[in-house]
Amino acid sequence: xxxxxxxLLRTWLQRQLPETAFDWLAGQLEALQQDPSDRKLHIAxxxxxxxxxxxxxxxxxxxxxxxxxxxxxxDPRGWSVDEAARILALLAAAGANTGFAERFTALCGSAEVGxxxxxxxxxxxxxxxxxxxxxxxxxxxxxxxxxxEAVAHRNPFxxxxxxxxxxxxxxxxxxxxxxxxxxxxxxxxxANPALAAILIDYAHERWAAGxxxxxxxxRCVGPFAVASLLPDLERALRGEDETERRAAALALAASPAxxxxxxxxxxxxxxxxxxxxxxxxxxxxxxxxAQA
Amino acid sequence: MxxxxxxxxxxxxxxxxYEAMAAAGVVAVIEPxxxxxxxxxxxxxxxxxxxxxxxxxxxxxxxxxIRHYCTIGLNSKEANNEALAEEVMEILxxxxxxxxxxxxxxxxxxxxxxxxxxxxxxQLELAKELDLPVMIHTPHRDKKRGTSRSMDVCEExxxxxxxxVIDHNNEETVQETLERGxxxxxxxxxSTKMGNARMxxxxxxxxxxxxxxxxxxxxxxxxxxxxxxxxxxxxxxxxPEEQVRLACYQNALDAYGQSGQIKEDDWLNPxxxxxxxxxxxxxxxxxxxxxxxxxxxxxxxxxxxxxx
Ligand SMILES: [Zn+2]
Numbered sequence: 001x002x003x004x005x006x007x008l009l010r011t012w013l014q015r016q017l018p019e020t021a022f023d024w025l026a027g028q029l030e031a032l033q034q035d036p037s038d039r040k041l042h043i044a045x046x047x048x049x050x051x052x053x054x055x056x057x058x059x060x061x062x063x064x065x066x067x068x069x070x071x072x073x074x075d076p077r078g079w080s081v082d083e084a085a086r087i088l089a090l091l092a093a094a095g096a097n098t099g100f101a102e103r104f105t106a107l108c109g110s111a112e113v114g115x116x117x118x119x120x121x122x123x124x125x126x127x128x129x130x131x132x133x134x135x136x137x138x139x140x141x142x143x144x145x146x147x148x149e150a151v152a153h154r155n156p157f158x159x160x161x162x163x164x165x166x167x168x169x170x171x172x173x174x175x176x177x178x179x180x181x182x183x184x185x186x187x188x189x190x191a192n193p194a195l196a197a198i199l200i201d202y203a204h205e206r207w208a209a210g211x212x213x214x215x216x217x218x219r220c221v222g223p224f225a226v227a228s229l230l231p232d233l234e235r236a237l238r239g240e241d242e243t244e245r246r247a248a249a250l251a252l253a254a255s256p257a258x259x260x261x262x263x264x265x266x267x268x269x270x271x272x273x274x275x276x277x278x279x280x281x282x283x284x285x286x287x288x289x290a291q292a
Numbered sequence: 293m294x295x296x297x298x299x300x301x302x303x304x305x306x307x308x309x310y311e312a313m314a315a316a317g318v319v320a321v322i323e324p325x326x327x328x329x330x331x332x333x334x335x336x337x338x339x340x341x342x343x344x345x346x347x348x349x350x351x352x353x354x355x356x357x358i359r360h361y362c363t364i365g366l367n368s369k370e371a372n373n374e375a376l377a378e379e380v381m382e383i384l385x386x387x388x389x390x391x392x393x394x395x396x397x398x399x400x401x402x403x404x405x406x407x408x409x410x411x412x413x414x415q416l417e418l419a420k421e422l423d424l425p426v427m428i429h430t431p432h433r434d435k436k437r438g439t440s441r442s443m444d445v446c447e448e449x450x451x452x453x454x455x456x457v458i459d460h461n462n463e464e465t466v467q468e469t470l471e472r473g474x475x476x477x478x479x480x481x482x483s484t485k486m487g488n489a490r491m492x493x494x495x496x497x498x499x500x501x502x503x504x505x506x507x508x509x510x511x512x513x514x515x516x517x518x519x520x521x522x523x524x525x526x527x528x529x530x531x532p533e534e535q536v537r538l539a540c541y542q543n544a545l546d547a548y549g550q551s552g553q554i555k556e557d558d559w560l561n562p563x564x565x566x567x568x569x570x571x572x573x574x575x576x577x578x579x580x581x582x583x584x585x586x587x588x589x590x591x592x593x594x595x596x597x598x599x600x
Contacts, residue, residue: 042386
């Protein structure tokens, strides 16, 4: 499976990099295929940003479609040149190496921030994904938000691999650290009653402390918003923040409870917007990467 | 005025220190790998330490608008544990090429033992191989001889003095360091190293060419505003602004910039990927307001009673 994504990465890098820089990279990849030793790989990973720079990877709509076709869920938006090249180097060295998971774990353990982000962003492309789960979860334990997001955002790995508890902890932590939920793949498909209950508790905690909650929270609550949870949604629906009111309306629309319809009908214009498709979770928040 | 503090052990400092440094105009710090107070007993804790200063600490600094760099090396105290030293030497190349590593350091002598000498020399060879500058820690005891000897050994190994920073200088060592062509750094560290009034007199006497001011702040009684306060005092006492800029900013940038890993653009015009991942930007550079050293310290007052 990794063969086709690596060919795409290579094509994109060749298109964007100056010839000398790409030739250097091609030489490194070749050498890593011949001799995938730790020493060679460490040096290649260390040299990549020095030789190639850290520009954003320039990708067209067609490139994104090709990525999706090569590996469903693979979303390289927001990647940089050095990240793409580091992942490519890892894949090149993996070809002849069976202990990929051990190597991946060791690399993550001594990575600097940029390196860690690249390593985790590459998760959907590596061999033997089952063996990478623990290290992926380790990536979520970090306090470095960008590293957390490298696992959680625009990455099909969590939705495919994480069990319910791990998944729920990831979503909750995203809210805790002020990150956003909408770039998490499978957010609606993997919503579950346990997560809804955890998020409601979290909202109560925040309200007790006089702190606001992220409107995105309601997205994971809506489908499980039975009668006992409706007062919370009603509270959000009457909140001062416009985005919060819109989010509460969306959650009510997803609720299976009949009383939710009544509450939503009382929200007038918002109900109509949802009905017409003008208000959706996607439109609720701007996504800077998707907009770019 | 922008400052660089090219010798700080931020791993031992709090977020209040970062805030105060950023408010005082510090845009970048360099964290030399060193002893952390408690001796390490195995290479694993060394790996974790080095990972910390190339990883989390760099991120933490970025949240306060400060760019963080580091130097990688086996310090002189721990060079005396031969079993540990052998293993650490094995892993140094793995860290020396990480992003933001601007030198091999801080290395040199503590007791001037044979083992210290052995690993000092091996690391000078590593710096040559990787084409990195060197940061030298000069000993507290028997300083004058230890400093001369450090420079002798660098010359013996063919390192150009222009790529070597001799740190923790004082009135007794500065002349020889400058005459031999090395960068002469001074640590404004209360009681044991340098005071900033003395530093101002050194600037008056020697000028600012190849002189670097740092704080060496760590887990001891030290001053993270050492560079900013020295700059302010120097200006008040009539040192020309250009000399202050050299000693408190530009010379460190020139010396460690030879690594290719620290550039003014890193804080003035950071790449988009950095802004998204590890650098929140400096409020002073964003807002253009003048540095205010006092502002960040106010919240440590008992008069500020509300914690939110
Ligand atoms: Zn030090």
